[in-house]
Amino acid sequence: MLRAVLVLVCLALVPAPAAAASLDRAGFAAGLCDDAAAQVRAAEGLIQSAETLPADDLSFAAGLLGALAERRLACPADGALLLDRPGATEGRDALTGLARAAPDARAPVLGLRQRAAVETARGVTALLTGPDPAARAAGLAAAERRIATVPAAVLDRARDAESDAGLKERITGLAQAAALSSPDPVRRRAAIAAVAAHPSGAAKARLAALKGDPAYAADPAFQAALDAGLATVSRAVVVGDGLAVVYNGLSFASILFMAAAGLAIIFGLMGVINLAQGEFIMLGAYATYGVQEAFRRLAPGLLDLYLVAAIPVAFCAVALVGIVVEALILRHLYRRPLMSLLATWAVSLFLVNLVRVTVGTQNLQFVMPAYVSGGVPLYADFVVTWNRLFAIGFAAATLVLTLLILRRTPLGLDIRAVTQNRDMAACLGLPVRRVDRLAFGLGSGIAGLAGVALCPIYSVNPGMGSGFIVDSFMVVVLGGVGSLLGTLVAALGIGGANVLIEPVSGAVAAKVIVLVGIILFLQRRPEGLFAVRRRR
Secondary structure, three states: OHHHHHHHHHHHHHOOOOOOOOOHHHHHHHHHHOOHHHHHHHHHHHHHHOOOOHHHHHHHHHHHHHHHHHHHHHEOOOOOOEEEOOOOOOOEOOOOOEEEEEEOEEOOOOOOHHHHHHHHHHHHHHHHHHOOOOHHHHHHHHHHHHHOOOOOOHHHHHHHHHOOOOHHHHHHHHHHHHHHOOHHHHHHHHHHHHHHHHHHHHHHHHHHHHHHOOOHHOOOHHHHHHHHHHHHHHHHHHHHHHHHHHHHHHHHHHHHHHHHHHHHHHHHOOOOOOOOOHHHHOOOOOOOHHHHHHHHHOOOOOOOOOHHHHHHHHHHOOOOHHHHHHHHHHHHOOOHHHHHHHHHHHHHHHHHHHHHHOOOOOOOOOOHHHHHHHEEEEOOOOOHHHHHHHHHHHHHHHHHHHHHHHHOOHHHHHHHHHOOOOOHHHHHHOOHHHHHHHHHHHHHHHHHHHHHHHHHOOOOOOOHHHHHHHHHHHHHHHHOOOOHHHHHHHHHHHHHHHHHHHHOOOOOHHHHHHHHHHHHHHHOOOOOOOOOOOOO
């Protein structure tokens, strides 16, 4: 009995949970229909209490505020009406929702001060009750204009309820910015720590701006917190920028490797300087566009798969073009390097102008599938974008498959034999001409695969191939003629060097510096990084 009495006493002493706050709808409507001062009080009161108001009260207030801002609010002597259009004589009673006529009701007009308060209140209601991310983002933008009047608890409520990741991040950033300018020193130091916990370039700029705040010189605790937070963010930004450079260099090197791998096979096997290799890349990209349009018309529900389906199509189509070019033109020009160079240049001009006449000169518009769209923030400002990751993975898969063909298939054995000693291979009965044709088709097909990888990253037009041909030859010569491993290493080196030098000296100067470096290297090692062993 004594225990039961004690339990009852304890329960009696525990305070009951406070009832949820609700909006005085009639008083709010009357305030909006009153004079300018009452309108400002009503709007600002709504902003201050929005943290605890239920969603239906916020929706009610949003309707009244919208009608007031758009001059669709009529104010008879006994209530408020929501009109369908400005100047109408009939409307809906704001409290009951019943249709009602009020021919003599006045329509309040907002001044500048009242409009600012009303727009901020509308923004807060839209941020908390908007039906979609776009509406909530518009509400956030309206509230941001007078963020000093919006309580931090309102932003916390919006952040906790937000389902869209991007908008949630914006709300968090705005809440942190508001807390950084708070008059409360404890809250400011906590905000500095919160900003430093999510480093980025924007966070660094936000913290650096506080060094001009009077509190930085007057408050040692604030100064220490700001210096520590700024140092943490600065280190993270440097690391993130370094990772971004490595990632971008790796993706550029992947494209460069795919563009040069086929050229390494052709140049190493036949000694043909194929100036049409860039146009083969362009044909692979246009083949990808053709597959996309076929999916759009025949199977629109599977449109996201067009990039995968384009891989065998682009390879086979460009390989076929390469075999035709070799059979009709190049087979008559072996051992005549100048004539073969001029012939492939003529082929490149023909292909460029053929595409210009048949398809047009404009950039092609590609649908970006979900697996190559967007990215994920990894550290500071470093974002792993799916399109570049696709290019890197695609290049790695191409490298593996090419090595398997060259090392584990009869065609690869024939190519390696002909590359080492063409005359001896012919004496042993190898069909050298047939090997040349198939190798030229293989090298051309690999260039077509490079065109597939380029589609999610670069602009696709008839002249796109010319930007890769010089870099591709530099990769082949630096890596060692005919060496696939050398091509990979040289692509990584040249791609990384371009990405590192471009931000400092510009794109043109970066290419000149890289070219000069390659020339100086070849003076010491003319055969390149990995010279292919040949019978002499």
